[in-house]
Amino acid sequence: MNMRRSLGRNGSLLGLLVLITSLTGCGSGGLVVVEGTVKVDGAPTGGVVLMFFPKNDPNGVTAAGTSDDQGKFTLTSGLDSGVATGKYIVTATYPDPAVKPTAAQMMQGTFEPGPDLLKGKYSKKQTSTVEIEITSGSKELAPIELKKG
Amino acid sequence: MKRVSRNHGFTLVELLVVIAIIGILVGLLLPAVQAAREAARRMSCGNNMKQAGLAIHNFESTYKYIHGSERDIPLAEQPTPSNPYGQTATFGTLFHLLPYIEQGTIYDMFDKKRSYVDPVNMPPAYGTINKTAQSPISAYICPSTPGDPPSDYGPYFQANGLPLGSIVLPRTDYIPLKGIHSSLASCAAMTTGSTKNGMLGVTNTVTGWKIKFAEVTDGLSNTICLAELAGKQNTYFRGKKTLGVGFTTVPTFAGFGLQLNSFYGDHNTARQIRGYSGANLNNIIEAGCSSINIINESGLYSFHPGGAQVVMGDGSVTFISQTTSSVVLASQITRNGGETTTTE
Numbered sequence: 001m002n003m004r005r006s007l008g009r010n011g012s013l014l015g016l017l018v019l020i021t022s023l024t025g026c027g028s029g030g031l032v033v034v035e036g037t038v039k040v041d042g043a044p045t046g047g048v049v050l051m052f053f054p055k056n057d058p059n060g061v062t063a064a065g066t067s068d069d070q071g072k073f074t075l076t077s078g079l080d081s082g083v084a085t086g087k088y089i090v091t092a093t094y095p096d097p098a099v100k101p102t103a104a105q106m107m108q109g110t111f112e113p114g115p116d117l118l119k120g121k122y123s124k125k126q127t128s129t130v131e132i133e134i135t136s137g138s139k140e141l142a143p144i145e146l147k148k149g
Numbered sequence: 150m151k152r153v154s155r156n157h158g159f160t161l162v163e164l165l166v167v168i169a170i171i172g173i174l175v176g177l178l179l180p181a182v183q184a185a186r187e188a189a190r191r192m193s194c195g196n197n198m199k200q201a202g203l204a205i206h207n208f209e210s211t212y213k214y215i216h217g218s219e220r221d222i223p224l225a226e227q228p229t230p231s232n233p234y235g236q237t238a239t240f241g242t243l244f245h246l247l248p249y250i251e252q253g254t255i256y257d258m259f260d261k262k263r264s265y266v267d268p269v270n271m272p273p274a275y276g277t278i279n280k281t282a283q284s285p286i287s288a289y290i291c292p293s294t295p296g297d298p299p300s301d302y303g304p305y306f307q308a309n310g311l312p313l314g315s316i317v318l319p320r321t322d323y324i325p326l327k328g329i330h331s332s333l334a335s336c337a338a339m340t341t342g343s344t345k346n347g348m349l350g351v352t353n354t355v356t357g358w359k360i361k362f363a364e365v366t367d368g369l370s371n372t373i374c375l376a377e378l379a380g381k382q383n384t385y386f387r388g389k390k391t392l393g394v395g396f397t398t399v400p401t402f403a404g405f406g407l408q409l410n411s412f413y414g415d416h417n418t419a420r421q422i423r424g425y426s427g428a429n430l431n432n433i434i435e436a437g438c439s440s441i442n443i444i445n446e447s448g449l450y451s452f453h454p455g456g457a458q459v460v461m462g463d464g465s466v467t468f469i470s471q472t473t474s475s476v477v478l479a480s481q482i483t484r485n486g487g488e489t490t491t492t493e
Contacts, residue, residue: 049426049436051336061474062336064438066426076428078439078472079387091335093436101434107305107410109420109447112331112343113436125338 031082032134036141037071040094040118041148044071048094050144052132053125055087063088083134090130092122092146118146187293191453194291194377195466198323201288201375202464204249205242209362216245217351218325218419220358227263234311236264242325242349243289243375244414250288258282265414266306275306275316283319289413291322293452294379300411301382321413322379323460324420325349329479330447332424336438336475339486343421348374348462348484350419362462365484369462372484376459377451378420381411385445386433388452409446420447422482424475440478441471 038048046069054060063083065073075083099114122128132141159167209215221237240261247256258279260269268276272283285299300320326347334341345351348365351358365372384391410417425448426437433444441449441457449469451457456470462484469478480488 051438053338058338059474059476061472062338062438062476064336064424064426064436066429066435066437074428076426076437076439079427079442093335095436106434106446108417109330109423110343111434123335124340126340 031077031080031084032136032138033074033082034134034138034141035072035074036065037143038067038073038092038146039071039143040146042145045094046071047097048073048092048146050075051091051125052083052088052134053091054084055089055131057086060084085134085136085138087131087133089125089128090122090132090144091125091128092118092130092144093120094118094146118148122146187453190292191458194293194322194451194453195458195468197288197291198375198377198458198460198466199464200250201243201246201323202460202466204246205374205460206464207249208246212359214359214361215349216242217354217358217360218242218327218347218349219351219354219416221354222262222264223355227267228260232264232267234266234268236266238264238266238354238416240265240414241416241419243321243323243418247286250286252286252288255282255284255286259414265412265416266302266311272316272318274314275311283317285319286321286413289319289321289323291377291379291451294322295452299382302410302412305410318412318415320382320411321418322377322381323375324378324418326373326376326422326482327351327419328421329482330421330423332436333422333438333440333475333479333482335436336424337479338476339479344483345421346483346485347419347421348372348482350421350484365462367480367484367486367488370465371481372462373459373481374462376422376449377457378418378445378447378449379451380445381409381418384409384433385450386430387427387443391430391433422449422478423447438475439471440475441469441473 037044038050039045040048046067048067050065050073052063052075061077063075063077065075067073074081077083094117096114096117101111105111116123122130130144205215218241220239222239224231224235224237247253259282263269270276270278272278272280299317302316302318303314306316326349328344328347328350331343334343349360362369422440423434424436424438424440425443426435427439427443429435434446442451449457456468458466458468460466480486
């Protein structure tokens with residue numbers, strides 16, 4: 001009798017400890033992982049750099065992503081995948097992929113990406129007309145259509 | 150009731166429970182011990198940075214300016230014979246702080262009127278300076294950085310057509326800030342492109358290397374002066390050593406068989422801080438908006454969890470979280486941007 005009671009007490013203590021340790025894991029930080037496609041003159045294009053500026057928070061974290069060969073991109077905020085919910089002003093640049101860094105530029109950190117093949121039309125937050133809203137249900141964004149001319 | 154406690158042993162279940170509890174407690178404690186060790190290393194690292202911050206102010210008290218991160222002495226103005234290999238770039242900020250961190254003996258051994266890659270300032274077999282001049286400066290090394298081989302300039306010299314062989318120079322884990330790179334500027338919605346208006350940035354490297362505190366119009370306490378960019382003797386990408394791995398689409402220093410220059414006197418240690426995507430190991434400098442703890446090329450990089458330490462212009466040492474937005478970081482780097490943000 002005595003032994004069983006102490007076992008019950010120890011058992012519940014053990015259970016509590018297990019519960020507490022399992023609860024102290026960290027959450028995802030509320031970022032939504034979204035995927036999108038970027039098209040230049042109608043064709044999916046790789047190497048386009050997209051930046052998502054929070055519309056209502058001028059000091060907020062800028063999320064960024066670069067499209068792959070199929071034109072697909074995902075967004076990163078700091079070191080984490082995903083983007084916070086809210087409205088964003090989107091900028092896009094398409095640096096000429098033919099421009100590659102030299103050894104000296106790598107050593108000195110002075111490499112500049114090639115000229116923007118979109119001619120700077122979407123490159124500035126101040127003048128960009130692309131706006132995207134991210135909701136907690138966002139998964140696949142509507143394709144972002146850009147024009148070279 | 151008669152107690153028989155003297156003969157009462159533990160049952161198997163009780164023993165198992167005790168062992169389980171001890172196991173959980175040890176499991177909780179061991180990471181904490183490791184974290185405490187890292188916290189101690191970080192503190193020591195920050196203390197080194199504080200010494201450098203104080204040295205900058207003592208230097209300023211003496212000369213009424215601070216020495217910018219880059220300076221060129223034209224060949225014609227160098228003592229004869231001038232550098233046979235033609236380099237004119239001379240020592241950067243950290244070298245000129247040596248007398249103010251009680252390393253004046255080493256400072257006096259170098260010829261400041263010549264390039265740091267002049268044979269007069271280089272160890273044998275390439276140069277003639279006494280080898281003790283290349284002693285490591287512990288105040289410029291962060292204890293959190295894994296104990297890897299020191300910085301070898303041999304391959305870099307070879308790539309520049311200079312004599313072969315290993316040339317080991319003492320490294321630094323701290324860098325002067327030159328400005329922001331265009332990739333970070335666009336993340337911060339700045340239309341300036343790449344700048345050299347960091348606290349120690351120099352536009353004219355021959356005549357403009359003296360920087361007065363009055364030029365830091367954003368305020369000394371709002372401007373980053375030195376930052377951690379650690380472990381440059383290897384390439385680290387998001388905490389993992391990646392030397393020689395997967396550099397296919399874009400050549401990098403590792404792809405060239407080089408290491409990033411990390412001699413504390415080297416003006417190339419000063420960087421324009423970049424924004425990285427941090428997503429592509431095949432193109433480690435792919436543009437994005439992450440600058441802290443992505444890659445130890447031109448970002449802030451430390452081996453502390455969660456961020457990196459910086460010295461502000463007023464000499465204080467601050468920990469900058471890696472979740473800091475590009476807008477805030479960029480405004481803290483520029484010395485005359487006119488922004489009003491703080492890292493708090």
